Amino acid sequence: MRRHHDMGGLVADPVVPSEHDYAPWEKRIDAIMRLTTGDGELFAIDELRRAIEEIGPGAYDEMSYYERWITAMTNLLLEKRVVSVDELGRKMAEIEARWKAEAAQ
């Protein structure tokens, strides 16, 4: 069965040769990948690919490219128990509160 990411040969909209500069948050996600993925690292490249491919079709299409990456890497960190759900939830609340306070200044 064809899985959602396997889109070679499908009929698609015309290609638009669009360019954009990478946003700082996108580069930071790229950097996380480089620091965690590879031989002897937290994840093998195939594990990351599998985690991206496991994002369901609806979410896959709604997320942008680096949103898929951070979702996949976070899922792997939870799956491998490097990070717990509780830890992640608390850290996200902390950072969100910090950034909101900074934005309000």
Next chain:
Amino acid sequence: MSDHPQPHPFQPDIEDSPFTRYQVMAESVIELLTEKGVFSADDMRRTLERIDAITPAQGSRAVARAWVDEAFRARLLDNVNAATAELGIDAGPIPIRAVENTADVHNVIVCTLCSCYPRMLLGLPPDWYKSRAYRSSVVREPRAVLEAFGTHIPDGVEVRVHDSTAELRYMVIPMRPAGTTDLDEAGLAELVSRDAMIGTAVI
């Protein structure tokens, strides 16, 4: 229990904020992994600097050398990672294969499954390379896709599409344009665009 229970405050809408949930997630992962000693803040800073430092100019240098040095061209076709190391370029651990354009064959690269790309030679891939449209179509109707880039490949020229994987990436060695015999290697390198090394442009 209060006689008049206070309503819970609403969950703040992250949609109203200047950042997204995914950005918060990314920063949380960075902080947690730093706290756990997986990498340091310094590792993160150096990695970000490296991301900015890798541009298509690395690939262009290798192509220009191949144009002027037949023995290097053979080594590049044999093993991109080893040949580029001769130029002081770190092409990374994942094998890259060079595919050469000729008068009879035009090559173009894609990653239909995701976004595999010779990023150690060319930097981060352009948006369109990762798009559903490019990934789906270039293996189906490559000539039409190339036309969207303003690239016309004559009917007599075979178009070969190379689908990259996590284990093997490709780069295209474009044909050296006519009328460039006066140019030195550095001048030639300036002609070699990123898209020429993807195969969506000819020089």
